[in-house]
Amino acid sequence: MTLHTDLVERIRLRLEESFVGIGADVAELPPPDLAELVNELTLQESASVLAMLPPARAAAVLDQPTLRRRGAIVEELDPGRSAPLLEALSADQRADVLRQLDDITRRRLLPMLTPEVRTEAEALLRYPPRTAGGIMTTEFVRLRPDMMVRDALKQVRAVARERESIYACYVLDPGSGGLLGAISLRDLVMAELTQPVTEVMRKKPVTVNALDDQEVVAARIAKYNLLAVPVLEADGRLVGFVTVDDVIDVMIEEGTEDALKMGAIEAGAGDEPYTATPFWRLIRKRAGWLLVLFVSEMLTATAMGRFEEEIARAVVLALFVPLIISSGGNSGSQAASLIIRALAVGELGIRDWWRVMRREILAGLVLGGTLGLVGFLRITAWSLVSPDAYGPHWPLVALTVFVSLIGVVLWGTLAGSMLPILLKRVGMDPAVSSAPFVATLVDVTGIVIYFEVAAFVLRGTLL
Numbered sequence: 396m397t398l399h400t401d402l403v404e405r406i407r408l409r410l411e412e413s414f415v416g417i418g419a420d421v422a423e424l425p426p427p428d429l430a431e432l433v434n435e436l437t438l439q440e441s442a443s444v445l446a447m448l449p450p451a452r453a454a455a456v457l458d459q460p461t462l463r464r465r466g467a468i469v470e471e472l473d474p475g476r477s478a479p480l481l482e483a484l485s486a487d488q489r490a491d492v493l494r495q496l497d498d499i500t501r502r503r504l505l506p507m508l509t510p511e512v513r514t515e516a517e518a519l520l521r522y523p524p525r526t527a528g529g530i531m532t533t534e535f536v537r538l539r540p541d542m543m544v545r546d547a548l549k550q551v552r553a554v555a556r557e558r559e560s561i562y563a564c565y566v567l568d569p570g571s572g573g574l575l576g577a578i579s580l581r582d583l584v585m586a587e588l589t590q591p592v593t594e595v596m597r598k599k600p601v602t603v604n605a606l607d608d609q610e611v612v613a614a615r616i617a618k619y620n621l622l623a624v625p626v627l628e629a630d631g632r633l634v635g636f637v638t639v640d641d642v643i644d645v646m647i648e649e650g651t652e653d654a655l656k657m658g659a660i661e662a663g664a665g666d667e668p669y670t671a672t673p674f675w676r677l678i679r680k681r682a683g684w685l686l687v688l689f690v691s692e693m694l695t696a697t698a699m700g701r702f703e704e705e706i707a708r709a710v711v712l713a714l715f716v717p718l719i720i721s722s723g724g725n726s727g728s729q730a731a732s733l734i735i736r737a738l739a740v741g742e743l744g745i746r747d748w749w750r751v752m753r754r755e756i757l758a759g760l761v762l763g764g765t766l767g768l769v770g771f772l773r774i775t776a777w778s779l780v781s782p783d784a785y786g787p788h789w790p791l792v793a794l795t796v797f798v799s800l801i802g803v804v805l806w807g808t809l810a811g812s813m814l815p816i817l818l819k820r821v822g823m824d825p826a827v828s829s830a831p832f833v834a835t836l837v838d839v840t841g842i843v844i845y846f847e848v849a850a851f852v853l854r855g856t857l858l
Contacts, residue, residue, distance in 0.1 A: 426452075426455040426456050426458070426459055427459055427461060429452075429455075429456045429459075430456050430459035430461050430462040431461065432444075433445070433456060433462060433468075434461075434462065434463050434464075438464060438467055438468065438471055439471060441464070441468050441471070442468050442471035442472050445457065445468060445472065445480075446472060446473075446476055450479060450480065450483065451483065453480055454479075454480050454483030454484060457469075457480055457484060457488075457492070458483075458484050458485060458488050460488065460491075460640075465491070465492045465495060466492055466493075466494070466495020466496045467495070469481070469492055469495075469496060469500070469504075470496060470497065470500050474503060474504060474507060475507075477504060478504055478507035478508060481493070481504065481508060481512075481516075482508055482509060482512050485532055485534065486515055486516075486519060486532045486533045486534050486635075487519070487530055487531060487532040487641065489512075489516055489519075490516055490519035490520055490529070491524075491530075493505075493516055493520060494520065494524055505517070515533055518533070518634075519531075519533065522605060522606070523606070525608060525609050526605065526606050526607060526608060526609060527603045527604065527605055527606070527607045527608075527609065527611075527612045527626045527637055528605035528606065528626060528634065528635070529609070530609055530612070530637055530641050531605075531626045531634070531635035531636060531637045531641075532635055532636065532637075532638070532641075533634065533635040535561075535563075535564075535565055535625075535633070535635065535636050536550065536551055536554055536561055536563075536564040536565065537550075537564075537565060537567055538550060538564050538565065538566045538567070538578070538592055539566070539567070539569060539592075540566050540567075540568070540569070540575055540591075540592065540593050541591075542566075542591070542592045543588065543589055543590065543591060543592070544583060544586045544587060544588050544589070544590045544591075544592060544595060545588040545589070546592075547564060547578070547583055547592050548583060548584075548588075550564075551564060551580070551583070561580060562579070562580070562622040562623035562636075562638060563577045563578060563579050563580065563622070563623055563625075563636075564577070564578045564580070564583060564592075565577050565578075565625060565633055565636075566578065566592055566593065566596050567633055571630075571631065571632065572632040572633060573630075573631040573632060573633070574600070574602065574625055574627060574631065574632075574633040575593070575596070575598070576592075576593065576596030576597055576598045576599075576600065577596060577597050577600035577625060578592060578595050578596045578597070582595055583595065600625060601615060601619050601621060601624055602624065602625050602626070602627050603615055603624050603625075603626055603627070603637070604626070604627060604628075604629070605626050605627065605628050605629075605634055605635075606629075610739065612624065612637050612642065613642045614741045616637070616639055616642045617642070618741070621639065622638065622639050623636045623637065623638045623639065624636060624637050694839045695720070695835075695838050695839050695842055698839050698842040698843055699716070699842055701843075701846075702842070702846040705846055705849065705850060705858055708857060708858055709849070709853060709857035709858055711785050711786060711792055711857070712792075712795075712845075712846070712849055712857075715770075715796050715799075715845075716842070716845070718770065718796070718800075719796070719799055719800065719803055719841055719842075719844075719845045720803070720837070720838045720841040720842060720845075722766055722800055722803060722804055722807075722841075723803035723804055723806060723807035723837040723838070723840075723841040723844075724807065724833070724834030724835075724837045724838055724841075725807070725834075726759065726762060726763075726803075726804045726807035726808050726811065726837075727806075727807035727808065727810050727811035727833040727834060727836070727837040728811060728833055728834055729808075729811065730755060730758075730807070730808045730809075730810075730811030730812040730833075731811035731812070731814065731815055731833045732811075733812070734751065734811070734812045734815045734816065734825070735815050735825045735826055738815060738816070738819055738825050739825075743816075745816060745819055745820050747816075748813065748816045751812050751813070751816065752809065752812070752813065755808045755809055755811075755812040755813075756805065756808075756809065758808055759801075759804050759805030759806070759807070759808035759809060760801065760805060762804050762808065763800050763801035763802070763803070763804030763805050764801055766800045766804060767796065767797040767798065767799075767800035767801050767804075768797065770793070770796045770797060770800055771793045771794070771796065771797040774789060774792060774793040774796060775789075775790075775793055778793075786857070788853070788856045788857055791852055791853055791856055791857070792853075792857075794852055795845075795848055795849045795852045795853060798848050798852065799844060799845040799848045799849070802844045802848060803837070803840075803841040803844050803845065806837065806840055806841070806844060807833075807837040807841070810833060810836055810837055810840075811833045811837075814832075814833060814836075
């Protein structure tokens with residue numbers, strides 16, 4: 396139940412009876428709350444509510460990045476209504492909505508936009524959606540290098556109403572459009588009116604390339620504690636900037652995607668909430684990876700079949716199979732989670748693989764030795780209390796478990812730590828090496844390690 400459940404029901408009743416009064420029901424809600432409200436409605440209901448709102452208010456709701464199904468809602472609206480709404484959006488949000496439209500709707504709407512807005516939208520649509528160019532806004536304040544501070548302030552006042560946000564002003568080369576420097580609003584206000592802007596600007600501001608991945612942009616803004624970062628083309632031209640609120644949206648999106656991938660669930664752009672996801676789409680998102688993992692786990696049965704004779708001669712070994720493979724899988728999942736997180740926030744790079752391997756070898760030995768010692772002591776204590784529990788050769792069984800846990804946990808930590816780095820090296824998302832995937836890999840190899848150790852330790856006694 397949401398805070399707006401009662402309001403949702405009232406709106407649905409009004410939509411069934413007539414459209415009159417809907418605007419009054421939502422008049423006091425801020426745009427973010429209105430977006431949350433619209434998210435609770437069906438697609439047709441959402442489009443009806445937006446159509447009944449005043450144009451400026453409807454545009455403010457559509458401009459909210461938290462509003463889901465924006466493209467689908469625009470497709471439901473009459474083109475004569477949706478085109479003015481698109482024009483009222485900020486440049487980055489407009490491009491995001493246009494990307495969500497089907498090709499037919501997009502081709503129908505673009506000619507209905509003003510030439511200036513259409514040119515800007517088509518320019519942004521040329522950038523891949525998950526890059527700096529794909530999430531940037533082009534509505535920045537341009538300054539000439541020959542301006543004084545007073546001229547710059549006049550320029551800011553003149554264009555302020557047309558800009559979504561002004562975090563900084565950018566001084567551009569008049570000929571090439573290259574970035575010469577950046578001036579924060581604070582520095583501009585604090586400077587003397589007669590100072591040239593070239594004396595106030597930061598001459599080497601932090602920048603990103605238009606084709607940089609959005610995660611790189613987020614990391615750059617976080618590292619330098621920026622409110623906005625300018626976006627440059629390959630030739631040095633300034634084409635836009637990415638704001639910190641855009642980065643927050645990116646972090647939420649990437650965090651959701653990584654969480655789904657680490658849970659072996661298909662991730663997609665704009666994933667819907669669990670309760671709003673249609674049943675068969677939910678099945679489709681989960682079935683693919685589940686089938687892959689199921690087929691992979693069949694290798695575990697194959698591995699155990701290879702040691703069928705050993706299990707038949709020493710049934711006691713089968714008692715510890717779940718203990719061995721779960722310990723290896725858990726250690727691998729831990730290592731994978733740590734390394735994926737470190738890669739995501741830029742703490743580690745591909746070149747750090749050897750340092751990670753050395754560290755995880757030591758960690759695997761210590762963790763495996765600790766678990767192995769606990770297992771050894773448990774078997775010993777149980778055998779002293781109940782001598783028939785594990786047979787007369789229980790010391791060798793305990794030793795087998797001890798050595799196997801060291802080997803399996805060591806292998807699990809190595810697999811869990813190296814696989815994300817390997818995937819990043821070949822250009823794949825490290826989150827694909829999800830905990831279930833690592834656990835499945837370690838399960839199969841853990842069986843082999845366990846029975847090979849048992850064959851060596853128990854040869855001549857139980858085997």
